[in-house]
Amino acid sequence: MQTVLESLNQALHTALASDERVYVLGEDILDPYGGAFKVTRGLSTAFPDRTMTTPISEAGIFGVATGMALRGLRPVVEIMFGDFITLIADQVINHAAKFRYMYNEQLSVPVVMRVPMGGRRGYGPTHSQTLEKIFLGIPGIRILAPCSLKDPGKLLLHAILHDDDPVLFIENKILYSRPVLSHEEDNDFKITTSDSQNQSDYAPAFHLSIREAPSPSLTIATYGYMVDLCRQAVLQLAYEDEIFIDLVVLTQLSPFNIEPIINSVHRTHHLLVVEEGTCTLGWGAEVLARSVENLGKEIYKAARVASLDVAIPASGPLESAVLPDIDDIIQAAKKMV
Amino acid sequence: MSNNSKSDSDQISKVELADLYRSMLRIRRFEETVLGEFSRGYFFGTTHTYIGQEANAVGVLRNIAPEDIVVSNHRSHGHFLAYGGDMRALFAELMGKSTGVCGGRGGSQHLYWKNFYSNGVLGGTSPIGTGIALAEKFNQRDTVTITFLGDGALGEGVVYESLNMASLWSAPVLFVLENNHIAQTTPAELNLAGSIVNRFNAFGIDSEALDTSDVLVIQSSAVRAISEVRKKSSPQALILNTYRFGPHSKGDDTRQEKEILELRKTRDPISILAERLDPDQINPIEEEVDDEVKQAFQKAESDPIPN
Numbered sequence: 001m002q003t004v005l006e007s008l009n010q011a012l013h014t015a016l017a018s019d020e021r022v023y024v025l026g027e028d029i030l031d032p033y034g035g036a037f038k039v040t041r042g043l044s045t046a047f048p049d050r051t052m053t054t055p056i057s058e059a060g061i062f063g064v065a066t067g068m069a070l071r072g073l074r075p076v077v078e079i080m081f082g083d084f085i086t087l088i089a090d091q092v093i094n095h096a097a098k099f100r101y102m103y104n105e106q107l108s109v110p111v112v113m114r115v116p117m118g119g120r121r122g123y124g125p126t127h128s129q130t131l132e133k134i135f136l137g138i139p140g141i142r143i144l145a146p147c148s149l150k151d152p153g154k155l156l157l158h159a160i161l162h163d164d165d166p167v168l169f170i171e172n173k174i175l176y177s178r179p180v181l182s183h184e185e186d187n188d189f190k191i192t193t194s195d196s197q198n199q200s201d202y203a204p205a206f207h208l209s210i211r212e213a214p215s216p217s218l219t220i221a222t223y224g225y226m227v228d229l230c231r232q233a234v235l236q237l238a239y240e241d242e243i244f245i246d247l248v249v250l251t252q253l254s255p256f257n258i259e260p261i262i263n264s265v266h267r268t269h270h271l272l273v274v275e276e277g278t279c280t281l282g283w284g285a286e287v288l289a290r291s292v293e294n295l296g297k298e299i300y301k302a303a304r305v306a307s308l309d310v311a312i313p314a315s316g317p318l319e320s321a322v323l324p325d326i327d328d329i330i331q332a333a334k335k336m337v
Numbered sequence: 338m339s340n341n342s343k344s345d346s347d348q349i350s351k352v353e354l355a356d357l358y359r360s361m362l363r364i365r366r367f368e369e370t371v372l373g374e375f376s377r378g379y380f381f382g383t384t385h386t387y388i389g390q391e392a393n394a395v396g397v398l399r400n401i402a403p404e405d406i407v408v409s410n411h412r413s414h415g416h417f418l419a420y421g422g423d424m425r426a427l428f429a430e431l432m433g434k435s436t437g438v439c440g441g442r443g444g445s446q447h448l449y450w451k452n453f454y455s456n457g458v459l460g461g462t463s464p465i466g467t468g469i470a471l472a473e474k475f476n477q478r479d480t481v482t483i484t485f486l487g488d489g490a491l492g493e494g495v496v497y498e499s500l501n502m503a504s505l506w507s508a509p510v511l512f513v514l515e516n517n518h519i520a521q522t523t524p525a526e527l528n529l530a531g532s533i534v535n536r537f538n539a540f541g542i543d544s545e546a547l548d549t550s551d552v553l554v555i556q557s558s559a560v561r562a563i564s565e566v567r568k569k570s571s572p573q574a575l576i577l578n579t580y581r582f583g584p585h586s587k588g589d590d591t592r593q594e595k596e597i598l599e600l601r602k603t604r605d606p607i608s609i610l611a612e613r614l615d616p617d618q619i620n621p622i623e624e625e626v627d628d629e630v631k632q633a634f635q636k637a638e639s640d641p642i643p644n
């Protein structure tokens with residue numbers, strides 16, 4: 001069985017092999033090291049001319065990649081830790097994201113930035129965050145968040161080869177070692193893919209429900225590594241508490257499409273949103289706001305599970321207390337139905 | 338310097354001198370119109386005029402190859418016109434018209450046309466120019482990318498990241514640093530330490546510094562620098578000490594009027610070149626340019642707004 005890391009690594013190999021316009025840039029990505037998390041392993045051996053190890057200049061690297069994208073290449077940038085996305089904010093927001101629109105649709109910027117995010121590894125306050133919320137809702141960029149379902153590498157490959165706009169590809173670090181679950185192999189869940197109405201959206205949303213279960217009374221919406229935790233919570237809630245859940249998983253966070261969630265809550269009337277980022281003014285807040293705007297009184301109850309609004313401590317027990325876990329999801333669900 | 342340029346100008350034909358004069362005058366009259374009409378509400382937002390610095394854009398860009406690339410900054414009108422950009426489209430862009438360079442979406446500081454890109458975030462364009470140059474190199478095109486920066490942009494960290502990468506990866510980029518000794522209202526001595534030349538030299542980027550408003554001198558240095566970049570496929574810098582005669586944007590000049598009058602007397606690129614022309618050459622050019630600017634403005638003014 002393939003891990004998420006292997007899937008992403010294979011996608012990078014395939015991208016470089018299938019299109020000469022693809023370049024990969026990042027800090028410490030050359031073999032034998034192959035990148036801080038090994039996602040770029042083997043690339044510099046197979047494609048030495050198009051795998052560039054860079055100075056420790058996050059804004060500069062992304063700006064260079066943006067320039068390359070303006071002139072017909074399809075660069076992929078690895079940021080060592082997603083926390084450092086703060087250093088690139090200006091290049092993303094005031095440059096790459098703006099060019100297509102402000103230059104009146106005369107050009108596009110096909111650049112992908114891969115950003116490892118997330119905690120649970122004891123790296124402490126500045127190497128554990130889930131910071132994509134800073135960029136959510138910025139027009140002109142797409143934000144994708146793969147999970148262990150289906151094929152995260154395929155999503156990355158599509159972004160690199162076919163998306164003509166800047167993409168932030170959010171990789172939760174814990175996901176790297178998780179096995180990729182194909183729909184067919186999944187013994188517990190029936191998984192359906194809901195494709196967006198919007199033609200340009202290629203990232204799927206998934207609906208997961210326990211096989212042969214009664215109709216669900218709660219929708220959980222989530223993305224990234226929290227999908228794995230939610231699956232376990234959903235199983236436990238079904239077998240121990242007879243609470244049945246429709247789990248909605250998004251892989252595109254921005255531009256935001258509420259449809260798959262609305263479709264589910266329309267039937268369950270209860271919505272729990274689960275994310276690893278901090279709670280206040282986060283992704284979950286937008287999900288709830290949109291759901292209420294769309295469904296009004298059809299929503300009986302809504303709640304969020306997220307990180308506490310504090311920095312993420314290094315010490316294991318403290319970190320666990322700050323980040324949302326399976327038990328937090330279960331407790332929140334039980335309070336709702 | 339003056340001896341040198343006299344002999345330069347001896348070899349330059351009357352037609353060429355007239356061309357240079359016309360190019361600079363087009364920028365001057367365009368900018369004067371922008372400043373003059375701004376208060377009458379024809380334009381949106383703000384503007385940064387190039388009055389006093391015309392010799393830089395004209396001297397640097399006059400001899401570039403058609404496929405060469407220009408990455409410009411907030412003070413972009415002069416660069417754009419010298420690059421060959423259309424005057425009516427630039428007026429229209431400032432007026433927010435659909436015939437504008439970017440259909441009115443970008444405005445004064447955000448222009449894209451052919452191989453010309455500008456953005457109004459100081460320093461942020463320098464890695465992009467470097468990446469553009471690298472892409473051209475990787476694609477085996479012998480294009481030169483010219484990135485314009487002001488002295489104030491030297492306060493931005495990303496500029497140094499870019500110099501490092503440009504040198505490290507031998508990006509064929511010419512950094513043109515227009516040092517007008519002021520950033521908005523702050524004189525360079527209050528925001529800039531050390532030496533500008535040494536900044537480039539520290540990264541192994543060869544540079545030449547000029548202190549002149551003579552377009553012929555700037556032109557010959559630029560031709561040399563651009564051909565070096567092309568030949569060696571590696572970066573160079575051209576530091577142009579220069580003076581801004583107008584306000585930073587509109588009516589925000591905190592300098593003494595006396596100081597500006599003195600600059601206009603000694604460092605006006607247009608009067609410096611005028612001395613080399615026959616007096617009877619000048620009038621027809623003046624009339625021609627006045628007429629062009631007037632017509633461009635009027636046409637842009639009657640152009641439609643975007644829907």
Ligand SMILES: Cc1ncc(C[n+]2csc(CCOP(=O)(O)OP(=O)(O)O)c2C)c(N)n1
Nearest residue numbers: 412457458459487488489490517519520521
């Ligand atoms: C990142 C950034 N900070 C501040 C500004 C506002 N601003 C516009 S022009 C300017 C001064 C620029 O000085 P300089 O680089 O010397 O260029 P000049 O205006 O003299 O041509 C400032 C502060 C900006 N556009 N971008």
Ligand SMILES: [Mg+2]
Nearest residue numbers: 487488519520
């Ligand atoms: Mg300045």
